[in-house]
Amino acid sequence: MIRNEPYMMRDPTAETMAASRERIPPPADLSAATIGLLSISKERSHEFLDRVEQKLAERGLKVLRFAKPTHTKPAPEKVLQDIVERCDVVVEGLAD
């Protein structure tokens, strides 16, 4: 094999190596938890989450509803902050 001269390239990426993070363990018991339901505002995601809310409510659990303004863009900071402050777990509703 032919040896090359040592060669330098520049990194085309954002150089943000993903820090590996441990997942938070799921709560052992949901009875005291506040459950957030986030609609991405795609067609029928409300319908799906209505049903999820109904099921959770039947079990006596506390549910709060949130929505992104549009599914075509990321959730605004305010919506994310709201969920973080008020909920213990969150279910994100996609649907189609």
Add this chain to the structure above:
Amino acid sequence: MSGEIVAVVKKECPTCTLVEPVLRQIAETRGLVVWTQDDPAFPSGLPDVRHDDDLERSYRLNVITVPTLFRLEGGREVARAEGWHRGEWQELAGLERLGDGLPDSRPGCGALNVGPGMVERLALRFGDVALKARTIEVSEWDDPIEIAYDRGWSDGLPVVPPTDLRIARMLAGTTRKPHEVVGLIPPNLNECTVEKAAINAVMAGCRPEYFPVVLSAIEAALLPAFSMHGLLCTLNSAGPLVIVNGPVAKRIGMNWQGNALGQGNRANATIGRALQLVIRNVGGGRPQEIDRSVMGNPGKYTFCFAEDETDPEWTPLSVARGHAPGVSTVTLFHAEGPSGFSDQKSRTPEELTRSLAMGLWRVTHPKAPVGISGGAVLVLSPDHYSIYQAAGWGREKIEDALFEAMLRPASEVARGVGGAPTGADPALGDTPIGKLPRENFLLVRAGGRGGLNSSIIGGWTGQRNPKEVTVVSKEIGE
């Protein structure tokens, strides 16, 4: 006259050999330092001849032409004369009767330090281009192209290894500073500097003169109305299409003629690819990760072409979108793959319009009306355009007629009709219903002669709501 007189010459240049006696004359009368770019023994018989073998002195003095005569004070240039011009040389040196017997003037030759690729090479060597991206060392046993694959930088095709010299040359294609931030690239919203864009443009295979188009395409993709994040993570098959208008298209050799939407033209191929590589590498948007596309389409490697503006009667897309004539622009559309549209029989503009309207109805789903359907780009071929042109129809009239022709009774495309559940609300009855969101429809001229074949490029279903997602345009900077 005060100051130091310095000449930069090369033996290969006939004007330099012509002025050899003049240099001797100046050296004997008031002293002269000569920097020679090639032959250290040239010019002969002078007391102070220095060889600029690494061209640093020439680079620092920003020599363009040889011979150049400088007057320096405290090491700083106060005057220069390029080529041989008796009057200028006499004034600069403060001497009279220089070069008796020589012609009054003679143009010089190109200096070695400004030869092809040399400016960037010297700028890198002497520290005027400082790249910030981290370096990746390829060992002597490795192939840089394979390393680029291993690191996940490639879209599947080989990339040009981004070396400092190639990046510096790319950066020379713009007046913007390497560390200026172009924007935050989705999905990870990472900062993209001009330098990072240049690295990806190198990998895509761009020439430096394409780089301003690449930068404008990135900026256009980041306009909120375009919703690049949504386009990247959609389940739909669409990706960004870049349509170029204005003088830049001709200047950089883009193709708007035969096979305009296909392979074979470097500018078309690499500009679209550079945008996608920026999204992949800087933004972190990769298929089967945040890019959720079920099918994708071959245009996600690259999709870029220019509009045919050769007919002065035609209103270019950029002008129709509000930009001044003669201004170069990029227009970005959320594009599925192109689909051929053949109509060999239409002879009148009315027939062709009705026929094209049928073709446009197949976008998204043949029964998807406005509100469900994405938009479309209709790429009108020269031979189809001739039918309109002969009847005196311009852009506006064609577009209006197409939207009129696309209207049909909602009952024809209602849910359940033909056994297919997709469609319009049956409650609309026979109310006329349209097909495409007008804001997300583009009519563009491109293609070669010799066939009655146009092309329809379907739009992302996200375009169904133009309040959230629209086509965007941006003027191309420098």
